[in-house]
Amino acid sequence: MFRLIGEHLRSEGMSVFRINFCAGDWLHWHGTGCSSFKGTPSDWPEFIESFLSCNGITDLVLHGDQRIYHRAAVAKAREKGIHVAVTELGALRPGWMTLERNGLSTLSHFPDDPDAIRGISDSAGPVDLSRMFPSSFWLQTAPDVVYNLLNVFLAPLYPAYERHTIYPPISEYARGAVRLFGEKARTTQAEQDIHHLQAAGTRYFVLPLQLEGDFQLRSHSPYDSFAQVLESVFGSLAEAAPAETHIVLKSHPLDVGFENWAAVVEELTAKYGLNGRVHYLDGGGLAAPFSEAAGVVTLNSTAGLEALQAGLPVKTLVPAHYDIEGLTHQGDLAGFWHAPHQPDADLLNAYVNALALTTQVRGSIHNSDGVRVAARNIAARVAARALNPFGAYVDPPPRLEKARKLGVPL
Structure with a gap:
């Protein structure tokens, strides 16, 4: 996608x-205008500062703002007044890419004021929200496998490269392959379990698990592991929730099994007397658990937005992008178990509309047609300096102060 964005901008x-950091980067894009950084991460800040100045860079475009090299690049670019465009x-x-100015999630400049959001939606007009560019399993997995295995086997070409992922690629892919063989059986069991729970009329909340390597956990929360999130939620459930209230934990679809979550859940269940x-x-997916849930508890997952769109009350443990008064439960978790706040449907429609018009672009890196559309749309926005348009840029980032008070390390 980035190579295609570059071609559009050159045209x-x-x-x-x-700038390439590893063999996988080189494979995706090499040739005119490309160079390689082969120093250590500690050498990088000085290198990128010099690179930005010597080449007269006016715009920095990157995928994600919390990766090892990206954090320093964003910091240096902002010091120099360079326009920063971050994709995710x-x-x-499906069918959308995120494109924001300066930062994402906790660092997003998108407003969190309901009136401002309604104003953006009203002034910008309606947007086509129809589903497009469905994800391809092979475009999610094959390029990732090729990229990371190339980095393993050609590591001597970039000896100081430090990857942003937390697991060794070969071990991760081996575990993922093993889990694929059991996917059908796990899905069948999950469907049976949720059916029995619903048939019994049990009142339950849903907590979607997030990946240990997700920057939403690593950078945008005060937790070191999702096990700590589970401990916090289980403690609150035991202390404050009605005795008949249950909780359903849903594994992440991309979890390959490095963490034994079943064992963690069993241990914490016993610890807090929640048998x-x-x-x-x-x-399985989230649709079945969501269908009769009393609400959804989440750290800051995009599953929370899916839950809001399904009409469910949502409580975030840290300021997610959609954690807005009128949409999510603004009280504490103890109160959420008893009286979860229903989302305002009109505000939700305005939020989704405003989001689509300002920080989202059509396209997808997991669809062969979608990647070309995404590249064209992102290039057009970058060239026109049309990031966070229609007044969707608030400075400082409106979620940041609240997040820092909770211990988020940003």
């Missing part, structure tokens, strides 16, 4: 540069 007469997978998946009230689904 408009702009100079385009690319879309909040309105019979905790249900771990290691398969």
